[in-house]
Amino acid sequence: MRGLAFSTPIFRQLVEFQSYTYTYILGCEKTRQAVIIDPVDKTADRDIQLLKDFDLNLVYGLNTHVHADHITGTHLLRKAFPSMKSVLSRASGGKADRLVDDGEDVQFGEQKLEVRATPGHTNGCVTYVWHELRRAFTGDSLLVRACGRTDFQEGNAAALIFIGHNYNGILQTSVLEEKNLNPRLTKTEEKFLETMENLHLAHPKQLDEAVPANMKDGEVENSS
Amino acid sequence: MRGLAFSTPIFRQLVEFQSYTYTYILGCEKTRQAVIIDPVDKTADRDIQLLKDFDLNLVYGLNTHVHADHITGTHLLRKAFPSMKSVLSRASGGKADRLVDDGEDVQFGEQKLEVRATPGHTNGCVTYVWHELRRAFTGDSLLVRACGRTDFQEGNAAALIFIGHNYNGILQTSVLEEKNLNPRLTKTEEKFLETMENLHLAHPKQLDEAVPANMKDGEVENSS
């Protein structure tokens, strides 16, 4: 869509229907630089097409953490956008083109995301905060009415929270809702730890394959 | 969340993962009146819970058309919100508490939706336009890069379009994109008609059950 001008930053939320992972495309409408948050390998072609539709150049492929339920799409996106740099937190212990720490900014054109360490679900979990649009991308650190360890105590109540998963088809939440309605955020620390230790959830189906792959941009080990 | 004030209109997009139907909740933050667009019977409990979480009173349950792929949730939502009125277009031939025509407004508190006739997919298809937030809810009249009969020629290019379905997990589009990238909107009328007559798509699985039920708020015929 070269020549057709958007007047505001570009933003799209996307769903991958097998792992129910939510992916986000954010673009600077002036410089056409863009980032993608939590891309999935299975939907890489869709994401590449959308970026091209928007005439965007992908500069960063960010993951909120080393996912256990799907393989990241960063290695596939890099083939279409060779200058794309993958991003993971240093605390994750994974490999990426750029390792980030709490407080760092990730710039795309005139827009930027602030990195906030939000460990709990994994040691390397980060939340990316887009101050300009008052949106936060929490990955699995905070889900709708679930999970829970979060650093939003100082957050603005109206800020929209874009989560990494939701199995009921709820696509967004807000600080206001989670502070009041999230059963895991209204417990004492002791009760919270007890709850989290007794969830007894089954391991994600793709755990054994996904975690090692996601430690290095989604490249699957070649067994031959 | 009584007593907790939102400072802007409330808006949420939701997904029903079996029919990939997209449902929308829109609320007036001042009067707490709300509407729901294209609710699904299977997710009625989720929607009722969300409306209660937001301390919203549902005044209208709107359908963009008589759906063939799922049963509307209006009859279930009315049990939780007895003053809710269902809305369908008069041109649909269906029954509803309120039948609307092109150009009419549907008011919820200080907010309103304008009804626009967008026939094609069905004779009774309408698009609801939320001018205040520059958003349009097209149901199946316009899908992302697909389907096509639409009345948006006068639309603002940046306006966001919220569609009724997308099987690739793309949740929104814009007038700008569809005018330029939708293969069905860049054809001549003759070619468009030829394409649409030769799609040879299978009937939706729930067609025989859904259409008669959706002609009257989703009440399924009792065969006894």
Ligand SMILES: [Fe+2]
């Ligand atoms: Fe995770």
Ligand SMILES: [Fe+2]
């Ligand atoms: Fe339809």
